[in-house]
Amino acid sequence: MTQAVFNPTALDDKLSNRFIELDPSGYFLIYLDRSGGVICADFYTNTINEKGLACDPETGEPLPCSGGLKRQPSAVFRGRTAKELCIEVFEKPETCCITRLDHAAYLGREFVRAESCLFGDQEYVQD
Template identity: 75%
Template sequence: MNQTAEQELRPEAIALRNEYAALDDKLSNRYIELDPQGYFIIYVDRDAKLICADHFSNVINDKGLACDPETGEPLPCSGSLKRLPTATFRGRTAKELCIEIFEKAQPCPISHLDHAAYLGREFVRAEIALLSGQDYVQD
């Protein structure tokens, strides 16, 4: 948010926004069971005006870690691991992207409801970034 817009917010709104940001950070650090159907890397294609979601397969080992199905090695959370997606989904809006994944893809690449809820939240964040021109970084 730019400084002019920040100045237009009332102190109560700023405090509430900070409280919600702290809650969001706390909830983002909880344990979640990984989806054995795979994971998504979400990004914005500004030139095409699309929200994109690359789906990658994985297996979950006995420690609950996502592993490469070919090597069995745990997948790093960051770095330059290069894998090919099993599918790429695109939509102009969060809703269109959800329809592509949850209603049209057969079989559906999501098996956990918490994963579906997370993706919906991330797609909305990506849509807002696409419309506002802000950067999008997946949570």
């Protein structure tokens, strides 16, 4: 009997395409600042419309997934490691902007991926 080979990349790709309920408080854009040696997480507020789409709180228009929209972040977080960034985002009551546990879990995973890319000198692309 042939045993199937587990493909973690295929599983991650499949899971990345599932439906997710958006956090009504907002979303993060995560990227690396290599010159500063930090992981960056910029937080943007949004509203969620009746179709479940993230919308600009000022205009009510759906936010494009492809980028291009120039908005100012509501909060800016920086950390040299995933742990330091998690502490900044989640453990300071005055700055915590997460309302969903699945959003917090997603951010933790992304921060670890970003840290690995920062230390491994690889390109980081947010999932």
